[in-house]
Amino acid sequence: MDVTQTAAVAPATPVEERRPLVEMRDIRVSFGGVHAVDGVSVDLYPGEVVGLVGGNGAGKSTLIRTLSGARPADSGQILVNGEPVTIHNPRDARAYGIETIYQTLALADNLDAAANLFLGRELRTRTGALDDVAMEAATRGVISRLNPRFKNFKVPVKSLSGGQRQSVAIARAVHFDARILIMDEPTAALGPAETAQVRDLITQLKREGLGIFLISHDIHDVFDLADRISVMLQGKLVGTVDKDAVTKDEVLGMIIMGKLPGALTSQEEEQLH
Amino acid sequence: MSTPTEGTLVEPTTPAPVTGTEPGGTRRAGFASLGIDTRLLGMVGALVIIWVVFHVATGGRFITAQNLWNLSVQTSVVAIMATGMVLIIVSRNIDLSVGSVMGFVGIGMALLQARILPNDLGLGLENPLTLPITLAVGLLVGALIGAFHGFLVAYIGVPAFIVTLGGLLVWRGLAWALASGQTVAPMDTTFRKLGGGADGAVGETTTWIIAGVACVAIVLLLANSRRQRRRVGFEARPLWADAAIGVAGCAVVIIACWVANSYFLPENLARAYALRNDIPWPEEGTLQIPFGIAYPVIIAIGVAIVMTYIATRRRFGRYVFAIGGNPDAAELGGINTRRTILLSFALMGVLCAIAAAVQIARLNAGPSSLGTLAELSVIAAAVIGGTSFAGGIGTVPGAVLGALVMQSLQSGMVLMRVDAPIQDVAAGSVLVFAVAVDTILRRRST
Ligand SMILES: Nc1ncnc2c1ncn2[C@@H]1O[C@H](COP(=O)(O)OP(=O)(O)O)[C@@H](O)[C@H]1O
Ligand SMILES: [Mg+2]
Numbered sequence: 001m002d003v004t005q006t007a008a009v010a011p012a013t014p015v016e017e018r019r020p021l022v023e024m025r026d027i028r029v030s031f032g033g034v035h036a037v038d039g040v041s042v043d044l045y046p047g048e049v050v051g052l053v054g055g056n057g058a059g060k061s062t063l064i065r066t067l068s069g070a071r072p073a074d075s076g077q078i079l080v081n082g083e084p085v086t087i088h089n090p091r092d093a094r095a096y097g098i099e100t101i102y103q104t105l106a107l108a109d110n111l112d113a114a115a116n117l118f119l120g121r122e123l124r125t126r127t128g129a130l131d132d133v134a135m136e137a138a139t140r141g142v143i144s145r146l147n148p149r150f151k152n153f154k155v156p157v158k159s160l161s162g163g164q165r166q167s168v169a170i171a172r173a174v175h176f177d178a179r180i181l182i183m184d185e186p187t188a189a190l191g192p193a194e195t196a197q198v199r200d201l202i203t204q205l206k207r208e209g210l211g212i213f214l215i216s217h218d219i220h221d222v223f224d225l226a227d228r229i230s231v232m233l234q235g236k237l238v239g240t241v242d243k244d245a246v247t248k249d250e251v252l253g254m255i256i257m258g259k260l261p262g263a264l265t266s267q268e269e270e271q272l273h
Numbered sequence: 274m275s276t277p278t279e280g281t282l283v284e285p286t287t288p289a290p291v292t293g294t295e296p297g298g299t300r301r302a303g304f305a306s307l308g309i310d311t312r313l314l315g316m317v318g319a320l321v322i323i324w325v326v327f328h329v330a331t332g333g334r335f336i337t338a339q340n341l342w343n344l345s346v347q348t349s350v351v352a353i354m355a356t357g358m359v360l361i362i363v364s365r366n367i368d369l370s371v372g373s374v375m376g377f378v379g380i381g382m383a384l385l386q387a388r389i390l391p392n393d394l395g396l397g398l399e400n401p402l403t404l405p406i407t408l409a410v411g412l413l414v415g416a417l418i419g420a421f422h423g424f425l426v427a428y429i430g431v432p433a434f435i436v437t438l439g440g441l442l443v444w445r446g447l448a449w450a451l452a453s454g455q456t457v458a459p460m461d462t463t464f465r466k467l468g469g470g471a472d473g474a475v476g477e478t479t480t481w482i483i484a485g486v487a488c489v490a491i492v493l494l495l496a497n498s499r500r501q502r503r504r505v506g507f508e509a510r511p512l513w514a515d516a517a518i519g520v521a522g523c524a525v526v527i528i529a530c531w532v533a534n535s536y537f538l539p540e541n542l543a544r545a546y547a548l549r550n551d552i553p554w555p556e557e558g559t560l561q562i563p564f565g566i567a568y569p570v571i572i573a574i575g576v577a578i579v580m581t582y583i584a585t586r587r588r589f590g591r592y593v594f595a596i597g598g599n600p601d602a603a604e605l606g607g608i609n610t611r612r613t614i615l616l617s618f619a620l621m622g623v624l625c626a627i628a629a630a631v632q633i634a635r636l637n638a639g640p641s642s643l644g645t646l647a648e649l650s651v652i653a654a655a656v657i658g659g660t661s662f663a664g665g666i667g668t669v670p671g672a673v674l675g676a677l678v679m680q681s682l683q684s685g686m687v688l689m690r691v692d693a694p695i696q697d698v699a700a701g702s703v704l705v706f707a708v709a710v711d712t713i714l715r716r717r718s719t
Contacts, residue, residue: 130591
C-alpha cells in the first residue's frame, strides 16, 4: 500500500507489435427481441485506453458486462492474452484480472466503504473472521489517495454523496491487481476536481501497462484520454478509429450518423455544427 | 486470491495520512462517542417503561425475581428463532414455516426419546445417550428442512413467501400425522433440563461463575477492540466511553445473575434438593436454595452470541447483509448469492430445532399444537427489534430484545388477568405501532 512503490512501467512499444490483452469477437446479446449488442468486435492492448462511445442505449454497457461476467454473451468469443476464455460470472472475470466500475456503481448501500471495497474478497483473520480493522485501514489508504476529502469511512455508503460513492466504486476496481479495467461512465457523478483526479488515475494506470475500456456517452469525456475510439450505434459497432487520425467532430458523426469519417457528406458535416 | 496492488494509485496531491477523524469532520462528543446503537438503547428504554407500568398496574408483582425468572425462560424459545429470522428478513426473504417446522421437529424428537429409542431401539428409559441422539437427529432434520426451503427459494426461484407458506401447512400436517394427533410424553429426565423448571437451572455457584466469566469477557473484548484499532493507527473510542460501556455491561450481567439467584426453590423442591445433596433441613423456617440461571436462558444467550458473531464477524453474515442491501451488487461482487440464501434457511431450520427441544423439554411433552402461531411472535420480535422488510438492516441483539418486549407484554397482561382476545389486540397494536415509530424515525434520520 505504499505510494512510493510504483509498479514496473510498461515499455512504450508500438501497439501493433504486442498481443492484445482482450479480444471480443462477434459478441451478441439480446433481451427478448431486442438486439442490445449485435455482432460487435473490439480489442484492447496493454497500456492502452480504448474509448467506447455511443448514445444512450447504444449497447455499451451490455457489451462490457459480457466481459465483466455480469451477463454472459449469447454468442461470440472472448480472448484474454490470446487464449479463449469463458466468463460465466464476475468471479471468472476477476480471476483473469478484469475489474469493473459499473455504471450503477454496484454498491451495497447498507454497508460502509470498506465492506463494499472488499465485497466478495474480504480480508480475514486466522480464525476466518472478518478482519474489519485491516479492511478499513486499506480502504482509508486507497480512497484518501483517490479523494483526499473523503472522511466518512464508518457510515453506510447510502449516506454518501454521489461523488464519494463513485470514489468507493473506483477504489474497489483499482485496489486489486487489475490487468484490464472497465470504467463505465466513471465520472458521471463527479465534480470537476474529482474528475481531474480520475483522469490522472487513468493516465497513471495506463503507464503501468493496464488496458482500460473507458465508456461514455459523451465524446468529450474520453477524447483526450483515449488511444483508440470504438463507436457503437443501436447495438452495432460503427467502427474503431485511432484518436490521432480523427477530430472530435468526426467521432461525433460516427456516434450520431453511424458513418465513418470518410463517408460523411459535406451536408452531414454541416449538420454536426 | 488477489493481493493489494502496490502503488497503483495516483501520488496524492496533498498528503492524506490515515487519521481517525470521524464522519464528515463532525466531532463526535459526549454520548455519541459511546458508539452504541441508539435504536437498541431506545428498546431498552421501552422495555424499562413496560416493566415499570406493569409493576405498578399489578400491584408490585411484575418486577420480582420469580416473574423475571419466568419471563426469561418464556422468552427463550421465541428469541432463539428470532435470531435466525433476522438474517432471513435482512436478505429480503421471509420464513412463515418456523412454527410448523418447530412443531414437526419437536414432535419427532419427543417420539424419538419417548418411544423409538427406549422401546424400538431397546435403549430403555433414562439412557444417557437419549439426549445427544435426540438432539443430533433433531438438529439434522431441522437443517435439512430449512435447506430444502432454501433450495426452492434460491435455486428454483419460488418466492420465499410461497415456499414457507406451503411449508407452514405441510409441516403442521406432517407434525400431526407423526403422532396421529396425540401428545407424546413424558420426556427423558436429562432432556427436560433443557426446558428450565426445578432441575433446569444451573444453581447459585455456577451462576456467579458465569457472571464472572461474562464480565471478564466483556472487558477483554473491549480491550481487544482498542488494541486492534491502535494497531493500524486509528483513534479508538475515548477511554472513558469504553470504561462506561464495560461498567454498564458488567452491571447488567451481575444484576441479571443476582435476580436469578434471588428466586428460590419452593419448599417441596428445596426439601428434595436438600435430601439429594445431604444438606440438613433446618429445625425452623426453610432453606433458601436459589434457582440460578435457567438452561433455556443459557441456550438462548449462547445462540444469540453465536448468531451475532455469524451476522457481524463472518463472511456469510456479511454476504446476507450485502444481498439485502443490493442483490445485484452482491452478485457482481462475486458472491454466491444462492448458496448464501440456502444456508440462511438451513440455519433457520437448525434454530427451529433448538427452540423445539427447549419447548418440549419445558412442556415435558410434544403436543400436536407445538409451535402453532410461533411464526408470528418470531417475525414480530425480529421486526420490533429493528429488522427492516426493505432488507439489509437488522441486528440479532435487537431481535432478542424484541422477543423480550413481546413476552413482557404478554406475561404482564396475564398477570393483570387480561382476556386472551384483548391480549392479541394489544400485541398486534404494539407491533404496528413500534414499526410505525421506527419507520418515521428512520425517515427523519436520512
Ligand atoms: N436487463 C435488460 N433487459 C432488457 N433490456 C435491456 C437490459 N439491459 C439493457 N437493455 C437494453 O439494451 C439496450 C442497450 O442498453 P445499454 O447497454 O445499457 O446501453 P448504453 O450503455 O450504451 O447506454 C437498450 O435498448 C436497453 O434498453
Ligand atoms: Mg450504459
